[in-house]
Amino acid sequence: MKFAVVSMLFAVTALTQAQTITLLHVNDTHSHLDAFGPKDENLNGLIGGIAKAATVIGQVRATEPNVLLLHAGDVFQGDLFFNKYFGIPEFQMMYQSGFDAMAVGNHEFDFGPGVLNDVLTTAFAGGSFPLLSANLDMSAFPQLQTWIQPSIMRMIDGVQIGIFGMTVPGNPTTMSDPVVILEDIVGIGQQTATSLRSLGAQVVICLSHLGVYLDKIVATYVQGIDFIIGGHDHLLFEQPIPVTGVFGQTTHIFQVGEHYRFMGKLRFSVEASIIQIVDYTVLALDSSIAAEPSVQGIVDVLKAGIVTQYGNVYTDVVGTAQNELGELYDLTSPLRDTPLGNLIADAYRARTSTEIAITPNGLISERIYAGRVVAADVFRAVSYGFDEATGLGLKMATFQITGAELLKGLEISLSQLEVTDDFSPQVSGMTFKYNPRRPAGHRVIVGSIRINGRPFIPVARYTVTVNTGLLMLLNDLGVQVDNITLLPDLEYHVVRDYIEQLGTVQYHAEGRIQDIRVQARPNQIVADVHGTEAGVQTYALHECYPNPFNPSTVISFRLPVSGLVTLKVYNVLGQEVATLVSGEVDAGTHAVTWNATGLAGGIYFYRLDAASFSQTKKVMLLK
Numbered sequence: 001m002k003f004a005v006v007s008m009l010f011a012v013t014a015l016t017q018a019q020t021i022t023l024l025h026v027n028d029t030h031s032h033l034d035a036f037g038p039k040d041e042n043l044n045g046l047i048g049g050i051a052k053a054a055t056v057i058g059q060v061r062a063t064e065p066n067v068l069l070l071h072a073g074d075v076f077q078g079d080l081f082f083n084k085y086f087g088i089p090e091f092q093m094m095y096q097s098g099f100d101a102m103a104v105g106n107h108e109f110d111f112g113p114g115v116l117n118d119v120l121t122t123a124f125a126g127g128s129f130p131l132l133s134a135n136l137d138m139s140a141f142p143q144l145q146t147w148i149q150p151s152i153m154r155m156i157d158g159v160q161i162g163i164f165g166m167t168v169p170g171n172p173t174t175m176s177d178p179v180v181i182l183e184d185i186v187g188i189g190q191q192t193a194t195s196l197r198s199l200g201a202q203v204v205i206c207l208s209h210l211g212v213y214l215d216k217i218v219a220t221y222v223q224g225i226d227f228i229i230g231g232h233d234h235l236l237f238e239q240p241i242p243v244t245g246v247f248g249q250t251t252h253i254f255q256v257g258e259h260y261r262f263m264g265k266l267r268f269s270v271e272a273s274i275i276q277i278v279d280y281t282v283l284a285l286d287s288s289i290a291a292e293p294s295v296q297g298i299v300d301v302l303k304a305g306i307v308t309q310y311g312n313v314y315t316d317v318v319g320t321a322q323n324e325l326g327e328l329y330d331l332t333s334p335l336r337d338t339p340l341g342n343l344i345a346d347a348y349r350a351r352t353s354t355e356i357a358i359t360p361n362g363l364i365s366e367r368i369y370a371g372r373v374v375a376a377d378v379f380r381a382v383s384y385g386f387d388e389a390t391g392l393g394l395k396m397a398t399f400q401i402t403g404a405e406l407l408k409g410l411e412i413s414l415s416q417l418e419v420t421d422d423f424s425p426q427v428s429g430m431t432f433k434y435n436p437r438r439p440a441g442h443r444v445i446v447g448s449i450r451i452n453g454r455p456f457i458p459v460a461r462y463t464v465t466v467n468t469g470l471l472m473l474l475n476d477l478g479v480q481v482d483n484i485t486l487l488p489d490l491e492y493h494v495v496r497d498y499i500e501q502l503g504t505v506q507y508h509a510e511g512r513i514q515d516i517r518v519q520a521r522p523n524q525i526v527a528d529v530h531g532t533e534a535g536v537q538t539y540a541l542h543e544c545y546p547n548p549f550n551p552s553t554v555i556s557f558r559l560p561v562s563g564l565v566t567l568k569v570y571n572v573l574g575q576e577v578a579t580l581v582s583g584e585v586d587a588g589t590h591a592v593t594w595n596a597t598g599l600a601g602g603i604y605f606y607r608l609d610a611a612s613f614s615q616t617k618k619v620m621l622l623k
Helices: 002-014 050-063 080-085 086-097 112-123 142-146 185-198 213-222 291-312 339-352 375-381 403-413 466-474 490-501 514-518
Strands: 019-025 036-039 046-048 065-070 101-103 151-156 161-166 205-209 227-230 241-245 250-254 261-273 274-284 316-321 354-361 372-375 393-404 425-428 430-434 461-467 481-492 513-515 550-561 563-571 576-585 590-597 602-610 613-621
Touching: 019 050, 019 161, 019 227, 036 372, 036 375, 046 590, 050 065, 050 086, 050 261, 050 291, 065 205, 080 086, 080 291, 086 112, 086 291, 086 425, 101 161, 101 205, 112 142, 151 185, 161 185, 185 205, 185 213, 213 241, 213 250, 227 261, 316 490, 339 354, 339 393, 339 425, 339 461, 339 490, 354 466, 372 375, 375 490, 393 403, 393 466, 393 490, 403 461, 425 430, 425 513, 461 466, 481 490, 513 514, 550 563, 550 602, 576 590, 576 602
Parallel strands: 019 065, 065 101, 161 205, 205 227, 227 250, 354 461, 430 513
Antiparallel strands: 019 261, 036 046, 151 161, 241 250, 261 274, 316 372, 354 425, 393 461, 393 481, 550 590, 563 576, 563 602, 602 613
């Protein structure tokens, strides 16, 4: 008993002085164990890779005493290292590098909980670190509870740090069944943060694989989170995004790109109950960082195994890219096609001669860098899926679709723009424009659609080429197609052969898809081409949370300038059922709670009117 009292007194005394802690973090590494990107004269990549990350980790640990090392999820898929070894070496090297925790990403479930459990059982036979997710219900697959837990506590230099994980819910490509990814991220986040505080956590970190849209919701409505170390979007934030929540607290959101290209370094101090950011640095793992020799030695052995199975993918030059073939569009431009998306879709049609080819942004995994292009570069660009016969990725398919169903598919693909652009299409053989200010389901400007330069006809039938990943998604989303032909061709081979046929590749965004809002107001949105978020100054009506709900939900909106605002709710008959805001409102982000007690369950619509801006969104009340 005396010992416990003395220990408590020591802890209190220690915390009278500020303790500085260094937090290193990565996210969305996707099995990129070797350096990639632009190449030296020997075709060796110059950026990224786990060996460069190991160098930085070692340097920081050698110079700073209190280091916390976190990964915000997604090890599975993205490189031939995964197709050959299924993530096992990456988990093992992360353990050897001393990672304290990793969030469970959505791609960790790409092959179901059974495969994930087998991978972790093998990888962690010699030692493990915790995987975290507080919103997983694993009761129907309890084996995973050996490796995955909701949260952990870490004591660093007398400071108690609580860390909990979150996994993005509602992703239609996630194969988690029978594990359930729970959607109540605010309720679960609040319960977990409160629990960690009750256990003595002086700092609470959400290790999030939700994406920044949902991270902002968590930061706004959950009390007690200091930092959100995020992933899923592959975004690079040069500085943290501060979010002031409804309880008055400020939570900082961090995200640091992908593929070990960067590592975030946060230093923060803790003194009593006061937490302050000392500094934050994004460390570029580029040619200035030498690979840690012992880790690179392991990577080289693994590469030899890849060459044995897949051929000379690191030395066979298939073409030359005159410019970087990016997979992300420039948000300052109305053009929503991308250089790489155009190339991939054109490669599809070059192989099949259909009228149209389509692939979603979410199935294009990585850009192709300028310079000599080897086969491994092509695979990284289209790495999703796993073909058991070849150990490679997705195959190709063709089908016929009516114009009406094609339009339906385009509307579905654009319905999630506020949350993600993963479903947004890249196309060949067609062009169209859309307006994201319109309600979901009415965004495509039908009169703008052209099929190979000809007007769009809803009753016509069109031939389309896709990969099998999109074909499966169309079926899940209820888009009707027929005369399906499954082809033996692998997407990787189709794109590789197309580049080889061209020899020298030069592709740009050319306006196959256009966002007319940006075209009409080109200075409204500011972001760089790598997705770095900047000060966005637009009107916005956000998706409410939760949705569906019972009996209350929170609706938030953003105003670039002060002015008269009305926010009203209508039933399906167009009858007004509630006025939530009516009057002068200051510029900034605002949130209001709608309590629907007394109303019948069903679909409702909430509408924001401010100056010339008007937008309506849908919500479901469950009773």
